[in-house]
Amino acid sequence: MFTAPEHQVAGHQARDGQLGPLVDGSGRFYKPFQNDERGTNELAFYTSFSSDTRIPSHIRVFFPVFHGTQLINASDGSGIHPHLVLDDLIDGLRLPSVIDLKIGARTWFPSAPDGYFRKCLAKDRESTSSLLGFRISGLQIRDDDIGFWRPSRLDVHHFQVKDVRYLLRRFVSSNAASDSELDCAFASAIYGGSEGVLAQLLDLKAWFEDQTLFHFYSVSVLIAYARDGSEDGQGPGRARVRLVDFAHVLEGNGVIDHNFLGGLCSLIKFVSEILNNPSENSNSNCVQKKDCKWSFL
């Protein structure tokens, strides 16, 4: 009945006898409860958030619905283990393209213990987080010829600014596997329009400009769509934009989450530029454009 999610692109995976999340094929996602502060904290967040009447309904839709906890057999064969029961965000999407973007220039929270702080800081500087305000944690892109294109975990760790720029275009292109320029064929359908990714991100942004309830450290924006997901099967369906992974959410204490907001605005700018210039040859641009310092510094 429980299987490893087929389209998970980041995080621990329930494969090869390891502990990871499971799905039940009926729209629910079972995340193993981590037996440390992270687990306690994520459970506390879901519990608090679920009953918080200050969250507007048009914002609540960005969060997985929480269905409590359940004891099920863990994927690593270690026996019965508590799991958080959530909506499976990919449920119902056939052959989806999925990208996981960890938002925030900084993944450590101000009061983080020293070891964790140092680990996060190093990752933020090595990855694109410090530079861009976000980094890609994983992705898969549907391709008619090769099935799915999915970079290795090592490749993902080495993504640079030019790769992020390229991959956000490739994510909405129909000819990703060919040698020709990316066509961004799905850009307007997926990123654009009144219900597209950009519009959804702008909704989130407006909330983040105002909300001082939560600070979302190390939280990802997950974007998923199916190429043939429209009702007539003739084009891509509406993209889903969701927030995931709440092991490091803190109370906002009356201050906005400027770290998440800044990164979100940066992502919004990237998506806007693709919509404004879908035919730009980003390949060559990337190579030409160095991520250099101000010339005189």
Place this chain on the structure above:
Amino acid sequence: MFTAPEHQVAGHQARDGQLGPLVDGSGRFYKPFQNDERGTNELAFYTSFSSDTRIPSHIRVFFPVFHGTQLINASDGSGIHPHLVLDDLIDGLRLPSVIDLKIGARTWFPSAPDGYFRKCLAKDRESTSSLLGFRISGLQIRDDDIGFWRPSRLDVHHFQVKDVRYLLRRFVSSNAASDSELDCAFASAIYGGSEGVLAQLLDLKAWFEDQTLFHFYSVSVLIAYARDGSEDGQGPGRARVRLVDFAHVLEGNGVIDHNFLGGLCSLIKFVSEILNNPSENSNSNCVQKKDCKWSFL
């Protein structure tokens, strides 16, 4: 002819035989050229910015006008020294209240040398920068009884979140020196209105959401106004909002300045809240509100 600026609240000061900026009493501000990367970089920024036609005129007004360099006698008696000649941003304001807010959760730039990076990181964590996305670098508040209230440099270094919240209210209060609750008497005149601080900060914000030309590390927003600055002398004049200190500006390379933007949005939220709740007793709130972690973490 040249004197130390009377109302400078942050940075090196030309007093007691030290090297610092001078003013000429005719509206110009002379900043000693720093004989290192900082000086070279600030000059490069002013030169580039002054001739950059991509800067809209409604944004250019936030920057001091640059009048080139000039050799004048340095304030420390060391003889002739090159100075950047800029507009004196306080010129014409009688007995001004001034606050210098260094914007950005992070004052180090991604490619910063290790020593500088560590120094900035420590300051960002010790001050309110990491938590709030900005910190107060200095301020003076006009007070009819005591002249000016100006905290010591050491006090400024120890400001916490509650102090920032309190001081942004005190900055627009007429009864700061008394023991009673802050009255925020000038909040609507200074922070509010179509030409007030909030409106000006929102103009800046809209530009920062889009501009990818520059990344402004360690740059301050300076806010200044005179209590009796209105044309009829019966109330405060229009507040000036300016950006200052460009020794650490980098090329944007097609990425928005999410670090500055996040901090700016945080400041905007503080100012908005004062406008929305001018009568709130922020003193007691500050004491009650701990800057604590999410309760379960």
